[in-house]
Amino acid sequence: MFTGIVEELGEITAVENLGDSCRFRVRGPVVTEGAKHGDSIAVNGVCLTVVEHDADWFTADVMAETLDRSSLGALAEGSRVNLERPMALGARLGGHIVQGHVDGTGQVLERKPSENWEIIRISLPADLTRYVVEKGSITVDGISLTVVDAGPDYFTVSLIPTTLALTTLGIKQPGDPVNLEVDVVAKYVERLLANSGQGAGQ
Structure with missing residues (x-):
């Protein structure tokens, strides 16, 4: 669950074509702080799962369904993206309830x-x-x-x-x-x- 309050303007640094999916490498030192494999991060409003990460980047796999139903399919190396980590239980809800499921x-x-x-x-x-x-x-x-x-x-x-x-x-x-x-x-x-x-x- 997210709030729609963007934490960071990140950047797509690599796009790997995996056939029926792709893998994004995203630069975002704020949202990767404390990140773990399997964590969720919203990328332009789409909830994605962290696969690998380092101090200032993470990778996420994007399935064909997500690419077809969202604007993520138009992203390329150098594209800027909005990044947000899930809201913490008990934290203030600054925006509104956002699921990270694009309609x-x-x-x-x-x-x-x-x-x-x-x-x-x-x-x-x-x-x-x-x-x-x-x-x-x-x-x-x-x-x-x-x-x-x-x-x-x-x-x-x-x-x-x-x-x-x-x-x-x-x-x-x-x-x-x-x-x-x-x-x-x-x-x-x-x-x-x-x-x-x-x-x-x-």
């Missing part, structure tokens, strides 16, 4: 800079629109953000200078893909309401 991908459509912040418009897959509401939470490339405007096939987020400086959203351009994870609470509520409706009809 789909969107695409940066537009950037509107202003003096102290920037508005970014991102496309939204049709099957995810019902989970995205104005002022609700959404995870974009592993970053916990608040939805400003929720359209029929897009949403917007407002980014403060810290987010622009310390995450990949500071460098993403129109056309770039991003990983999306909707608020898990919305999915549970939908399931509960659906089950409640079935029960009432029996």
Whole structure:
């Protein structure tokens, strides 16, 4: 479980093709501190498992399913990535509950800079629109953000200078893909309401 508060802007230093999967080598001295084989680290919002590690890097295997359903397949040597370790039990929840399970991908459509912040418009897959509401939470490339405007096939987020400086959203351009994870609470509520409706009809 993660919070969507990015700890470090890391870098893909190698991509090894393993046929039906690949292995990333990721530089990230903050998140590798105290890391062990089998630990989880979120890379652009995708929960990956540490295979090998050293003082400032770790490797993780990425299966074909993950490459197909997320934007990780577009990463190459030199790509910058958002990194976060799992939240510690009893720690403050700075963002919102993030599972590290990508629901789909969107695409940066537009950037509107202003003096102290920037508005970014991102496309939204049709099957995810019902989970995205104005002022609700959404995870974009592993970053916990608040939805400003929720359209029929897009949403917007407002980014403060810290987010622009310390995450990949500071460098993403129109056309770039991003990983999306909707608020898990919305999915549970939908399931509960659906089950409640079935029960009432029996």
